[in-house]
Amino acid sequence: MHQRPVRHLISLEDLSDADLRELVDRGVRYSAGCGDTPRPLEGLVAGLYFTKTSTRTRTAFSTAVLRLGGGLVTYGPGDLQTNTGETHEDTGQVMSRMLDLLVARTAGDPEEMRMWARQSRMAVVNAMSSEEHPTQALADLTTLTRRFGRVEGLRVLYVGEGNNTAAALALGLSRYRDVQLELRTPPGYGLPARIAETARRRAVRSGAVVTERHDMDALPLGFDVIYTTRWQTTGTSKPDPRWREIFAPFQVRQDLWQASPEAVFMHDLPAHRGEEVTADVLDGPMSIAFDQAESKAHSAMAVLEWCRPDGPGHAGGRPFLITSSGRT
Incomplete structure (x- = not known):
């Protein structure tokens, strides 16, 4: 057989x-x-x-x-x-x-x-x-589908380090038609070049858009999702002793919702309140971070x-x- x-x-x-x-x-x-x-x-x-x-x-x-x-x-x-x-x-x-x-x-x-x-x-x-972190991306895509009924056409803002979760998210979302993924990563802490190029190539084929910048200026309006991860990833360290100063502008705070009032908040957890995200965001009504964890x-x-x-x-x-x- x-x-x-x-x-x-x-x-x-x-x-x-x-x-x-x-x-x-x-x-x-x-x-x-x-x-x-x-x-x-x-x-x-x-x-x-x-x-x-x-x-x-x-x-x-x-x-x-x-x-x-x-x-x-x-x-x-x-x-x-x-x-x-x-x-x-x-x-x-x-x-x-x-x-x-x-x-x-x-x-x-x-x-x-x-x-x-x-x-x-x-x-x-x-x-x-x-x-x-491929299984994290699958859980994230499952979460988005449960929440919105689709992945196609969603507008996602990722704020934070271009780590293994961000890499998997970019490789996953770039497969879906009309998705717009905006990554805002600290200078020197962006997506690995190979991952970024693969995601952009996938996006061209699928009709998605993947953009990465290293500042928080001139953010587009109307995101469906705002996503971050913790700044200190398990098993890694940062060579620059001043890295926290570099990361500080990339903290996710309530003011991001002024331009995207309907956006949900996602975080792969564990979270450090007061570092990558403020407590009022993580624990607020826009957060689906613990639903996201359940999706795993x-x-x-x-x-x-x-x-x-x-x-x-x-x-x-x-x-x-x-x-x-x-x-x-």
Whole structure:
């Protein structure tokens, strides 16, 4: 019987446009309690490997595995023999003989996840690396779809560092027609050049617009969404000792709503009130940050079902591994 190749999610660039929309739509369906397949991970085992702290992402994937009927194995930063010199390729080969999926969060380059993925049995999911947080973007797109009924045509203002959440947001939103994404990032802390170029190229193809500036002057009017992330990302440090002075003009405050009175506020959390956002914004009526956090659980179920070996319409199956290295 035909067996589908293993599907990994290490970057949003691993997904076709159809795959991306399928995952978002599936997350929305899970949020409405409409999972079509009861216990789709029955008989499968997922591994969670987190080398950095995580509240939302780790809880989302752990509960998603259990709710979908799978078994769960967890690893901390000191648990694997990679610490004693075993190669990532060998580790991936061994895990793939015992697990069906691996969800991983690391502080390093996503290339180590690609090394784990150099086998044909176990699916690998990037739960955050230094470069990109793809499952956060899927949760964000799910949140937007739940709130607005669409992603197409939305106007989104992102304020803050061009970090891995911003990178994934740009790579995701640039796929949708008529989206306008305005990034305002501190000088010296913008999107990585490769990510910015990829997002702009995607936007040209889809009819979206992605713009980045390094000041807060002359903001356009009428945003649907204002989004920020915390200034001190897990596992990173800033070389400039005066970085807080550079970031200060990029704090999200109530005055941003004067030009966009209907905008909702999003934050990937955790938040530091009084730093990247004021308390009256985060805790105010415009904030959907905690709905956004809840979407991570629905999106995690969508990702696991999509990645599982021999998914809907296929017979058979093998275990998988989930990896995470990021902020939330």
